[in-house]
Amino acid sequence: MNKQVLVEDVWKSFDRGRIEVLKGVTFTVPKGEIVALCGTSGCGKSTLLNVISGLEEVDRGKIRVAGFDVVEESTRIDLLRHHIGYVFQFHHLMPDLTLAENCLVPLIATGGQRADGLARLHELATATGVEHRLGQRVRELSGGERQRGALVRSLMNDPELLLCDEPTGALDEKNRAKVFDLLLDLVRARGRTLVLATHDLELALRCDRTVKMRDGRIEGEVR
Amino acid sequence: MSLWHMIFTNLRRHRVRTAIGATGIALGVATMLSVVGLLGGAVKMFERILRSDSEMVVFEKNVSDLFFSNVPVEVVEELESQPFVKEAQPVLFTIITAPDRPVVTCFGIRASDGRLKKGEWLQGGAAQFQDDGEGVVLGERAAEFLNARAGGKIELGQGTYPVAGVIRMENGFENGGVFMPLLACQKAFHNEAVCSVITVALADGHESSEVKEWMGKTHERLTALENEEFSRSYSQFKIMKTTAWVVGGCAFLLGGLSVTNTMILSVFGRIKELAIARVCGFSRGQVARMIFGESLLVSALGTVAGWGLSSGGLFVLSRIPQLQGYVEPRIGWQEVAGAMTLAALTAFAGALYPAWYAANLKPAEALRFE
Numbered sequence: 001m002n003k004q005v006l007v008e009d010v011w012k013s014f015d016r017g018r019i020e021v022l023k024g025v026t027f028t029v030p031k032g033e034i035v036a037l038c039g040t041s042g043c044g045k046s047t048l049l050n051v052i053s054g055l056e057e058v059d060r061g062k063i064r065v066a067g068f069d070v071v072e073e074s075t076r077i078d079l080l081r082h083h084i085g086y087v088f089q090f091h092h093l094m095p096d097l098t099l100a101e102n103c104l105v106p107l108i109a110t111g112g113q114r115a116d117g118l119a120r121l122h123e124l125a126t127a128t129g130v131e132h133r134l135g136q137r138v139r140e141l142s143g144g145e146r147q148r149g150a151l152v153r154s155l156m157n158d159p160e161l162l163l164c165d166e167p168t169g170a171l172d173e174k175n176r177a178k179v180f181d182l183l184l185d186l187v188r189a190r191g192r193t194l195v196l197a198t199h200d201l202e203l204a205l206r207c208d209r210t211v212k213m214r215d216g217r218i219e220g221e222v223r
Numbered sequence: 224m225s226l227w228h229m230i231f232t233n234l235r236r237h238r239v240r241t242a243i244g245a246t247g248i249a250l251g252v253a254t255m256l257s258v259v260g261l262l263g264g265a266v267k268m269f270e271r272i273l274r275s276d277s278e279m280v281v282f283e284k285n286v287s288d289l290f291f292s293n294v295p296v297e298v299v300e301e302l303e304s305q306p307f308v309k310e311a312q313p314v315l316f317t318i319i320t321a322p323d324r325p326v327v328t329c330f331g332i333r334a335s336d337g338r339l340k341k342g343e344w345l346q347g348g349a350a351q352f353q354d355d356g357e358g359v360v361l362g363e364r365a366a367e368f369l370n371a372r373a374g375g376k377i378e379l380g381q382g383t384y385p386v387a388g389v390i391r392m393e394n395g396f397e398n399g400g401v402f403m404p405l406l407a408c409q410k411a412f413h414n415e416a417v418c419s420v421i422t423v424a425l426a427d428g429h430e431s432s433e434v435k436e437w438m439g440k441t442h443e444r445l446t447a448l449e450n451e452e453f454s455r456s457y458s459q460f461k462i463m464k465t466t467a468w469v470v471g472g473c474a475f476l477l478g479g480l481s482v483t484n485t486m487i488l489s490v491f492g493r494i495k496e497l498a499i500a501r502v503c504g505f506s507r508g509q510v511a512r513m514i515f516g517e518s519l520l521v522s523a524l525g526t527v528a529g530w531g532l533s534s535g536g537l538f539v540l541s542r543i544p545q546l547q548g549y550v551e552p553r554i555g556w557q558e559v560a561g562a563m564t565l566a567a568l569t570a571f572a573g574a575l576y577p578a579w580y581a582a583n584l585k586p587a588e589a590l591r592f593e
Contacts, residue, residue: 055502055587073507081504088590092499096236101228108226109504153503 003064004161004193005029005052010061012047017059021047023216025061031160034187034194036204039213045197048213049163052195053084066160081110085154087183089166091146093138099149100125100134106156117156124152128182144175151183162187164196168203180206226509230516233489240485245525247481248569252529252562253536255471259561260537260554262467266460268394270450272330276337277312277422279431281438281447287458290316293417294445296405302421305437307429312336313418315408319380319401321369327379328400331408331418339390339402347373347388357407358387362398379403380411423447468561475565478525482573486518490577497581498589507582514578515571522570526563530554 005028012022021044029035037045050056052063054076063070066083070076080086093102100121107117125131128148133141141149147167154162167183168176180203187194196207204210205222212219234241281302283292294313302311315331332338334354346366351358351373359379361371366389371377373388379401392398409415423434431449438447454460490497497510505513534554 050587053502056585077504077506080502086502092495092590094232094493094496094499096232097229101232105229105500106503108229109500109506109509157504 002031003028004031004033004066005195006062006064007048007052008062010048010051010063011059012044012051012056013059021216022051022058025213025216025218027211027218027221029161029193029195031193032191033209034184034207035196036207036210037195037197037213038199038201038204038210039219040199043213044216045199045213046165049086049165049195049197053086053163054079055086081106082157083160085157085159085162087147087150087154087162087164087167089169091138091150091170093146093149093153095138098135098137099130099141099145099152102138102149103134103153103156106153110157112157120156120158121152124155124186127186128152142175143171144179147171147175147179148182151179151186155186158190159192161193161195164194166198167196168200169198176200176203226513226516230513230520233493233513233517234520237489237492240488241521241524244482244485244521245528247478247485248475248522248525248566249478249528249532251471251475251478251569252526252566253532254474255468255562255565256530256533256554256558257536258470259464259467259558260533261540262463263555263558266454266463268396269460270454271394272338272396276310277424277450279423279425279434279447279449280453281311281421281423281434281445282419284444284446289419289457289459290318292419293414294419294421296409296416296418298442298445299418299421301441302423302434305434307426307433307437308423309426310424312422313405314420314422315405315412315414315417316419317408317412317414319411321377321379324368327365327369328396329379329408330397330400330402331405332402333405338392338397342390342392342397345389345391347386349388351387352402352404354404354406356387356404357382358385358404359407360388360390360402361386362400362402363389363391364395364399365401368399382411471562472565475569478566479569479573482518482521482570483576485521486514486574486577487580489517490514490581494584494589497584498586501584501586501589510584511578511582514581515574518570518574518577519567522566522573526566529562529566530559 007025007027010022010025013020025048037048039045047056051058052065054070065079068075068079070079103121104117122131125134128151130145130148130152133145138146164183168179171179184206198204210222212221281294281298282289283294286292296313299311299313302308312333317329317331319327319329321327334352339349339352339360345363352360359377361369366372369377371386373386375386376383377386405418409417425431434447438445448456500510
């Protein structure tokens with residue numbers, strides 16, 4: 001099976017090496033797999049997602065995504081534009097833009113065709129149930145709608161790999177289950193790869209594989 | 224959805240901040256255009272005094288101000304005897320005092336000088352202004368503030384002179400000045416047989432180079448320049464124009480600081496948004512372009528507002544009766560283009576640091592930013 005993500009002996013520290021967050025992490029994610037990174041706060045889940053996406057540079061080690069080394073700035077930009085989608089705990093949508101405008105932001109980066117973008121936007125908005133809210137400004141949306149909007153934005157450029165950092169962490173119980181179901185459905189229906197960080201074991205166990213992290217290391221995994 | 228749409232949205236949502244930034248530029252543009260316009264107008268008015276029906280002006284070499292130029296009056300006759308000269312007119316520029324008026328511009332001219340024919344005679348007439356007489360002609364404004372009428376007498380400097388007439392001149396300097404027969408003026412200022420400049424009208428089919436060549440051969444101490452050349456090279460005009468641009472430039476500098484401040488606040492106020500833009504695939508260059516775009520737009524708004532402000536202000540000034548003729552604002556396309564270029568440069572310079580900061584944000588760190 002093709003490796004969508006390869007992480008090999010990755011080390012990452014902050015504060016000039018005083019705080020070591022990742023300590024020789026090695027793991028792979030095959031194409032189409034849904035993997036949950038589990039562990040307590042501060043164990044390195046978010047940092048691992050950040051280094052996979054290239055948002056954070058590693059101290060040493062090797063990371064490959066979709067066959068590209070995540071080293072050069074140009075490669076990182078290309079990955080974020082075409083191969084990786086990212087959803088955060090908070091939606092981080094721009095409050096003065098409409099939901100549709102927010103979702104089209106990735107198209108500005110790629111210079112993609114407006115017509116194609118609009119078609120994809122409507123398809124994803126329909127799939128996530130926010131189509132009727134596309135013309136609303138973000139401040140007029142509920143928490144669940146905002147997070148679904150963030151999900152649409154992350155999928156606009158049809159990425160092969162979706163990274164989610166506690167994607168339901170800021171939602172109430174009802175919305176948490178809905179958004180998580182939606183996320184899994186969307187990823188499975190499109191055959192995409194998903195790596196998500198969560199401390200919710202219940203949600204993690206619904207993934208294909210759960211990787212347990214502790215103190216910057218991979219402690220084990222459950223299938 | 225485009226980068227410009229994002230730029231507009233960013234500026235629109237912080238209207239007050241945008242307005243403050245644009246106001247800084249607007250004041251810079253308004254100051255520059257007003258100062259340049261006013262001084263430019265003054266320079267043009269002064270040029271027109273010299274240009275009266277002539278193409279060239281003769282004056283003493285290397286003088287810093289025409290008031291200090293001494294040209295022998297005999298040169299007028301010499302010039303008029305040359306085939307390439309149609310007419311030569313001497314003018315003596317002086318400053319004279321009058322009761323309650325310490326400074327009145329005085330023009331010592333001959334009765335044949337064309338400028339008296341151009342004006343609208345309100346009282347008296349050209350016949351009363353004679354080369355060997357002492358009758359003076361007052362500009363309309365001068366007659367007002369000196370409270371004088373034709374047929375009366377007026378105290379000027381050490382002497383008292385009959386008022387030969389009152390004339391309305393288009394030029395503010397002339398309209399607020401006194402025209403005195405050249406001989407009387409020379410006598411009053413102990414400047415016998417000299418004038419400040421000679422204006423020269425060329426005979427048909429002749430070139431200014433002929434006057435220059437003749438002047439170079441016969442009067443080394445004097446110089447003859449075409450009016451355009453004179454305007455370009457006269458140091459007083461240069462100083463005035465340079466002052467205008469320097470004052471305007473300083474105003475722009477302050478405007479630039481306001482743009483920098485606006486853009487810094489704009490960047491720091493949406494660090495997470497900028498980080499998300501990077502996560503969505505924006506390159507550093509695209510982020511920088513967005514910041515520069517915002518700055519340029521603020522600057523463009525300011526330029527338009529400043530242009531309107533200065534045009535309106537100068538229009539109002541030119542309509543004040545006491546200033547009519549003195550304030551003759553001229554905002555030409557060169558001045559507007561200069562202000563626009565400076566505004567664009569200011570916008571660019573003002574956005575340099577904010578754009579650099581925004582482009583170099585580390586998305587992961589920025590998303591942790593509180």
